[in-house]
Amino acid sequence: MALQALHSSGVAFRKILSHFPEELSLAFAYGSGVYRQAGPNSDQKNAMLDFVFTVDDPIAWHSENLKKNWSHYSFLKVLGPKMITSVQNNYGAGVYYNPLIMCDGRLIKYGVISTSILIEDLLNWNNLYIAGRLQKPASLAVPQAFTGFSL
Numbered sequence: 001m002a003l004q005a006l007h008s009s010g011v012a013f014r015k016i017l018s019h020f021p022e023e024l025s026l027a028f029a030y031g032s033g034v035y036r037q038a039g040p041n042s043d044q045k046n047a048m049l050d051f052v053f054t055v056d057d058p059i060a061w062h063s064e065n066l067k068k069n070w071s072h073y074s075f076l077k078v079l080g081p082k083m084i085t086s087v088q089n090n091y092g093a094g095v096y097y098n099p100l101i102m103c104d105g106r107l108i109k110y111g112v113i114s115t116s117i118l119i120e121d122l123l124n125w126n127n128l129y130i131a132g133r134l135q136k137p138a139s140l141a142v143p144q145a146f147t148g149f150s151l
Contacts, residue, residue, distance in 0.1 A: 026118075062085055
């Protein structure tokens, strides 16, 4: 049985991605906010959208995102993009999450991972966090910069 992505999710994803720096090597969405779920609590209108943004240069990306979305970050924002990237790369699964963000009328959370750490996890299963996310249905969220790109 194929899972059905929510109606017009590609347009909604690109609209949300327009609020973030364009320097993404990959973005994908996953979870119940993306794919219809069965059951009594299956109201997708209010389900959180979960994103992972892959970036080649996390320090530069966080620097730009802090300018655009200062309120998304925890107290680490006052320590700057180098410290955020250090926490991202050296603790946990190599992903820095900003949760509970209102964006275009939707509740989202987004994680940022460096391209090199993503590739290492996919090839070697270093911690299986992102590899595990990709074992479930995921939807590529094509950034505006990739409008000529086809999947």
